[in-house]
Amino acid sequence: MVSSGQLAPATDAAPAPTPTGIQTLTLGDLGADPAWWRPVLIGSDHLVLVTGGHGTLEVDFRPFPCRPGTMFRIRPGQALRRTDALDAVMVRWSPHALHGLDVDPDAVPTHTQLVGEDEEAVINEVSQLVVDCRRHRGAAGESLLRHQLAVLLLRLTLTTAPTGGTEPRTFRRLCREVEHHYRYTRRVEDYAERLGCSVRTLTRACLAMTGHSAKQVIDERVALQARRLLAATDEPIARIGRYLGFPEPTNFGRFFSREVGLSPGAFRATGGRVAVPARIVRPRPPHWTDRA
Known part of the structure; x- marks a missing residue:
């Protein structure tokens, strides 16, 4: 069992690595x-x-x-x-x-x-x-x-031309901050302070890139990690919730159901084989989403 507040790291089987890990x-x-x-x-x-x-x-x-x-x-x-x-x-x-x-x-x-x-x-x-x-x-x-x-x-x-402009840069900066801190805060104000900009600036950048607010982008990152851990591990649901910043299982359940449309237990029972609701945010890079 892993210690409280931590989960087993992601793993993937493979041949023995070279010294460089390649x-x-x-x-x-x-x-x-x-x-x-x-x-x-x-x-x-x-x-x-x-x-x-x-x-x-x-x-x-x-x-x-x-x-x-x-x-x-x-x-x-x-x-x-x-x-x-x-x-x-x-x-x-x-x-x-x-x-x-x-x-x-x-x-x-x-x-x-x-x-x-x-x-x-x-x-x-x-x-x-x-x-x-x-x-x-x-x-x-x-x-x-x-x-x-x-x-x-x-x-x-070189196969993809870089995206320029102020809003894409702001969005990428936000995504990097969220990637490091999503377990600890879901408040847009905290990210605005870390990035030295206003909540309005972050919201404008997220709306331009995804059509969703900064708060929705942050919540989607948390919900994505919950989906990963529920579908790919056997960790208890309550422990996953604590790991993601929800001390009370009922709060985690409400959050997950609102974001995904299923309870954590129901989602796990499907093995994650459910359609992603249209309302779920699909922001562009850098860390947790797709880029065409």
């Missing part, structure tokens, strides 16, 4: 349950490249259409589930793998369909990583893998 694996290496009844909580950074089949891959309970050339950037803590017979190569790395290299993994699009020259180049680089992870050891081999990963991430970054 590995290549397949979707089948992640899920011990071949039926993928419950999602897998991803414990480290991943790229997923679909190489065969047509269907869907579910990221944080949202299904995405997939075919060869579909690429995902999966962040630690996200819930991943395969719902169709898809083949995919995965590249995993630990944070120190990119230390000292001029690359921002968070600039990589969360979901994109590669085509043409981009698809060919990415497939070649992923294929070479698979080979080199198997063949090369030692300091020189680790350096090679680190630079190959950096090139792959940079190439993927």
Whole structure:
């Protein structure tokens, strides 16, 4: 059992890591349950490249259409589930793998369909990583893998033009703050103070990016983490509620039911296999949502 206020960390099975933490694996290496009844909580950074089949891959309970050339950037803590017979190569790395290299993994699009020259180049680089992870050891081999990963991430970054303007920047800053503090406060005023701006500025940025208020964006992050933990772990519901800042189980139940449309117990009973209500916020990057 985990201690009060803490939950077991996200984990995902895999071959033994290299010293840099760079590995290549397949979707089948992640899920011990071949039926993928419950999602897998991803414990480290991943790229997923679909190489065969047509269907869907579910990221944080949202299904995405997939075919060869579909690429995902999966962040630690996200819930991943395969719902169709898809083949995919995965590249995993630990944070120190990119230390000292001029690359921002968070600039990589969360979901994109590669085509043409981009698809060919990415497939070649992923294929070479698979080979080199198997063949090369030692300091020189680790350096090679680190630079190959950096090139792959940079190439993927270039497939999507950056979004400029004041409101997208403000929204991204808010998302980063929420990612670090959602367990401790859901008050927009607290985030405005941390960011040195007004509540009105945050609300305007969130409305421009998502069509929802800053408060709704914050609550969605909390509800998303609740869905992840309810569907992918066996932690008691009351403990999940405490972890997310709800000392009283009844308060957590009311919050979850309002956001998701089901009680925590009912949601868990479905394995998270329920449609996401239209009212749930789907903000854009940087941390917990999709970017086309």
